[in-house]
Amino acid sequence: MSDESRPSPAEAGPNARTAVVIPAAGRGVRLGPGAPKALRTLNGTPMLIHAVRAMAASRAVSLVIVVAPPDGTAEVKSLLDVHALPERTDFVVVPGGDTRQESVRLGLDALPPDYDVVLVHDAARPLVPVDTVDAVIEAVRDGAPAVVPALPLADTVKEVEPADRPGDPEPVLATPERARLRAVQTPQGFDRATLLRAHDTVTGDITDDAGMVERMGERVVVVPGHEEAFKVTRPLDLVLAEAVLARRRLNDGF
Ligand SMILES: Nc1ccn([C@@H]2O[C@H](COP(=O)(O)OP(=O)(O)OP(=O)(O)O)[C@@H](O)[C@H]2O)c(=O)n1
Numbered sequence: 001m002s003d004e005s006r007p008s009p010a011e012a013g014p015n016a017r018t019a020v021v022i023p024a025a026g027r028g029v030r031l032g033p034g035a036p037k038a039l040r041t042l043n044g045t046p047m048l049i050h051a052v053r054a055m056a057a058s059r060a061v062s063l064v065i066v067v068a069p070p071d072g073t074a075e076v077k078s079l080l081d082v083h084a085l086p087e088r089t090d091f092v093v094v095p096g097g098d099t100r101q102e103s104v105r106l107g108l109d110a111l112p113p114d115y116d117v118v119l120v121h122d123a124a125r126p127l128v129p130v131d132t133v134d135a136v137i138e139a140v141r142d143g144a145p146a147v148v149p150a151l152p153l154a155d156t157v158k159e160v161e162p163a164d165r166p167g168d169p170e171p172v173l174a175t176p177e178r179a180r181l182r183a184v185q186t187p188q189g190f191d192r193a194t195l196l197r198a199h200d201t202v203t204g205d206i207t208d209d210a211g212m213v214e215r216m217g218e219r220v221v222v223v224p225g226h227e228e229a230f231k232v233t234r235p236l237d238l239v240l241a242e243a244v245l246a247r248r249r250l251n252d253g254f
């Protein structure tokens with residue numbers, strides 16, 4: 001899958017073409033019973049469509065590859081057909097796998113050769129503002145092989161010895177220095193060759209794509225994330241997402 005022969009995004013400069021892979025194949029177990037998470041609605045529109053629009057809002061993005069629930073590719077294709085999306089953007093839908101990592105890999109298998117910058121964005125982060133998307137793309141175009149948007153933590157974090165049974169007390173092992181910690185969001189941005197090499201060579205339980213690049217010993221940088229780029233994971237996150245959309249409607253004056 002790797003292709004080292006193309007110019008790097010920094011060499012390609014403003015001509016660097018950007019594609020986004022959106023893993024959307026998760027079930028959303030933590031959200032509770034219902035349709036696959038990406039197909040559940042926020043303000044009447046599927047979460048996936050919000051996420052697709054958030055990516056296509058960037059003028060730099062010309063291709064979006066949606067990794068759909070394996071039993072939902074036809075439904076995702078028809079959602080992309082019926083919702084208004086920018087004409088400058090192409091859309092491809094592929095079926096996903098059993099894990100996020102596998103789903104991203106299946107999305108990358110559909111990446112055409114003429115894209116230099118690749119973003120990976122969770123469908124479960126439907127409200128990321130376009131400025132955050134553009135900041136990630138710009139950092140990759142400026143030469144960073146891997147870029148993650150992230151925020152400082154509001155809570156103090158403890159490292160524990162995980163309990164065997166949920167709810168049992170857990171011994172605290174350490175309190176990492178909070179000022180050095182960041183909560184990582186998406187879209188994460190990569191130069192194509194780096195991301196493909198990571199998915200070709202790194203295995204194991206790693207929860208984000210930048211973590212795979214770190215595992216290869218390569219440089220990953222953080223740019224400022226955004227509080228509206230939070231991940232819809234549990235039922236309370238749906239309430240917050242609806243509130244953010246209501247605030248946007250109010251600010252837009254309708
Ligand atoms: N097999 C999987 C698992 C997850 N994802 C995607 O990865 C993103 C982040 O995953 P997460 O929020 O954990 O979603 P779920 O796996 O659906 O959530 P849960 O663990 O609660 O089931 C989501 O956009 C999800 O659709 C995916 O494409 N394929």
Ligand SMILES: C[C@](O)(CO)[C@H](O)COP(=O)(O)O
Nearest residue numbers: 100122184185186207208231
């Ligand atoms: C990629 C990610 O959103 C970065 O915070 C996160 O790691 C996904 O984790 P999940 O457990 O698959 O939701």
